[in-house]
Amino acid sequence: xxxxxxxxxxxxxxxxxxxxxxxxxxxxxxxxxxxxxxxxxxxxxxxxxxxxxxxxxxxxxxxxxxxxxxxxxxxxxxxxxxxxxxxxxxxxxxxxxxxxxxxxxxxxxxxxxxxxxxxxxxxxxxxxxxxxxxxxxxxxxxxxxxxxxxxxxxxxxxxxxxxxxxxxxxxxxxxxxxxxxxxxxxxxxxxxxxxxxxxxxxxxxxxxxxxxxxxxxxxxxxxxxxxxxxxxxxxxxxxxxxxxxxxxxxxxxxxxxxxxxxxxxxxxxxxxxxxxxxxxxxxxxxxxxxxxxxxxxxxxxxxxxxxxxxxxxxxxxxxxxxxxxxxxxxxxxxxxxxxxxxxxxxxxxxxxxxxxxxxxxxxxxxxxxxxxxxxxxxxxxxxxxxxxxxxxxxxxxxxxxxxxxxxxxxxxxxxxxxxxxxxxxxxxxxxxxxxxxxxxxxxxxxxxxxxxxxxxxx
Ligand code: PLP
Numbered sequence: 001x002x003x004x005x006x007x008x009x010x011x012x013x014x015x016x017x018x019x020x021x022x023x024x025x026x027x028x029x030x031x032x033x034x035x036x037x038x039x040x041x042x043x044x045x046x047x048x049x050x051x052x053x054x055x056x057x058x059x060x061x062x063x064x065x066x067x068x069x070x071x072x073x074x075x076x077x078x079x080x081x082x083x084x085x086x087x088x089x090x091x092x093x094x095x096x097x098x099x100x101x102x103x104x105x106x107x108x109x110x111x112x113x114x115x116x117x118x119x120x121x122x123x124x125x126x127x128x129x130x131x132x133x134x135x136x137x138x139x140x141x142x143x144x145x146x147x148x149x150x151x152x153x154x155x156x157x158x159x160x161x162x163x164x165x166x167x168x169x170x171x172x173x174x175x176x177x178x179x180x181x182x183x184x185x186x187x188x189x190x191x192x193x194x195x196x197x198x199x200x201x202x203x204x205x206x207x208x209x210x211x212x213x214x215x216x217x218x219x220x221x222x223x224x225x226x227x228x229x230x231x232x233x234x235x236x237x238x239x240x241x242x243x244x245x246x247x248x249x250x251x252x253x254x255x256x257x258x259x260x261x262x263x264x265x266x267x268x269x270x271x272x273x274x275x276x277x278x279x280x281x282x283x284x285x286x287x288x289x290x291x292x293x294x295x296x297x298x299x300x301x302x303x304x305x306x307x308x309x310x311x312x313x314x315x316x317x318x319x320x321x322x323x324x325x326x327x328x329x330x331x332x333x334x335x336x337x338x339x340x341x342x343x344x345x346x347x348x349x350x351x352x353x354x355x356x357x358x359x360x361x362x363x364x365x366x367x368x369x370x371x372x373x374x375x376x377x378x379x380x381x382x383x384x385x386x387x388x389x390x391x392x393x394x395x396x397x398x399x400x401x402x403x404x405x406x407x408x409x410x411x412x413x414x415x416x417x418x419x420x421x422x423x424x425x426x427x428x429x430x431x432x433x434x435x436x437x438x439x440x441x442x443x444x445x446x447x448x449x450x451x452x453x454x455x456x457x458x
Contacts, residue, residue: 005040010050014038025419042070045434045441047414055409058433058445059416060288064229064261064381067288068341069434075293075337082333091117091326097333104339105298108270111279113303117296117331118323121260121286122156124297125223128256128282129160130321131301132221133180135254135308138317144220148210148253151186152231152422155223155258164223167231167421182219184210186228189237190374190385191393200239208247216251221282226272229261232418232428233383235376241276254305256282260297261381264288265342265435268352268379275378281305289335296331347435354437355379361446362431368450371396371457380435383418383428384449386457395427400456404429407452413445 005013014035022028023036038050047055047070060066068075082097089095102115116127129147136145149155149164156162162170163177166186171177185193187203196202211219222244228234248255255278262272263285269275271283282305286297311317342348355377362375362384373387386396386404401417408415416430429449433441 010038010040014050042066044069044071045437046070054412056413056441056444056448058408058414058431060432060434061292062414062416063287064266064432065287065292067265067435068291068338068345068347069436072291072293072337072341074341075291075334078333078337079294079330082329086329088328090324091322093327095327095329095332097329097331097336101332101336101339104336105300108339109283109300111302112283112300114301114306116299116301116319117326118299119295119325119328119331120156120297121258121284122158122161123323124260124284124286124299125155125164125256125258126158126160127299127321128221128223128284128301129164131282131299131305131309131319132254132256134319135305136220138311138314139308140217140220143217144252146180146182146214146218147221147223148182148184148207148219149223150184150207150225150228152188152228152234153186153223153225153258154230154421155225155260169421169423182210182214184222186231186234187236187240188228188232188234190376198239200237200241201243203237204240204243204247207244208251211247211251211253216253219251219253221254221256222248223256223258225258226262226276226278227267227378227381229381229430230418230421232385232422232425233376233381233430235378236276241273241278245278254281256280256284259283259285260287261432262378264338265348265351266379266381266432268348268355270348272378289338290331291334291338293338294328294330294334295325296328296335342435345436350437351379351435354433354435354439354442355382357439357442358382358431358433358446361442365446365450365453369453369457371453377431380431380433380437382431384431385428387427395425396457398426401427401429403456404449404452407455408448411448411451413448415445415449 040050041048133145151166153166155164160178163181165171185206189199194202257273257280259271283300290296309319366372371386372384374385388394418426418428
């Protein structure tokens, strides 16, 4: 690897990064004494940094993104061919890849009908919030503009997306936020808030309680992650989604599923909600849509919602929104090829098989390490929650959880953790290897974790 770059070139790159780049979600103080890591090359499940160290990537690019693995020449070729043909025209006009990807995408989403392109998950979610506010003004006389989001869920980084943030440390010090967002309780049964048999139904009933408190006529949208990602890899309890759907229907509240992490194969179905038989009004997606080969996000909705934006008797009667780079053709052309790869290589099936293996391995680790209090997951999207004591479930200290992640990194295996978002609860190790994972990859990840847990927790 790095055939064209000398070690001098790479030293220069590291120095330039250290001097000039402000990294995401990073405390830079340590870089006064150590160098930042610079990633240089990837192939399949493997990555190399500027010092030539090789890594097995257990988190698909750090944040659940590179679903089909690194170094896909067919995606690069498709993007290149499209860019020299037509790189861009504003999204007020159509494009060949935009039309063809929308058609293919909606085929995977029975009941959905229209695709709105932008560039990031945050933006895709904000499009929904704007659409719902406009529906409230147009259809409900200015009511039904409030939006419900859930404790522990995350929907993006902008000021409005942070208004819908159930992870306090992401939002602290960035207010004031956009008004009209209301939190409902999380549904993590391991940290049950109600002592009942039918936990899924009870957790969903808690949403109804908030709706009744705020007034059903004020609430236009319920926004949920199908499986909560950074908030602790929270799979929904039995019966939860069915009850959520009933509640939305009862109070005429639109249902928005944020598939930014789960979307396009990660959970072993095309979309996370399809594991639970949900019928959403809006679905948003970003990360896995083009596996990070190009920036693209999609806000997908039903024909019924779309119809509400076709009032040509009103000069304000259409969706008055544009994202400049939503007109880039690189996104949908990469997404089309990404979809083809997932189909042709049977990656949904592989995700289910490898996900089952990952869960089995994590359960075996749980037998060996008392510090693992719970393991959860769907497909290749799994978490292991670390606790000081299984009886009290006191969360393990964030620094020791981070030490496990660092130990794996030193072994050449990248895993993740809930990251400074939930005070006291940044104690879940996260695993989301690419959908192309082999049994050897899965075993190598859990073997590294086994060693790291032994060294950090004894
Ligand atoms: N929604 C979920 C569930 C996410 O996990 C994220 C990012 O991690 C976002 C939305 C925001 O996506 P982006 O960072 O592309 O704006």
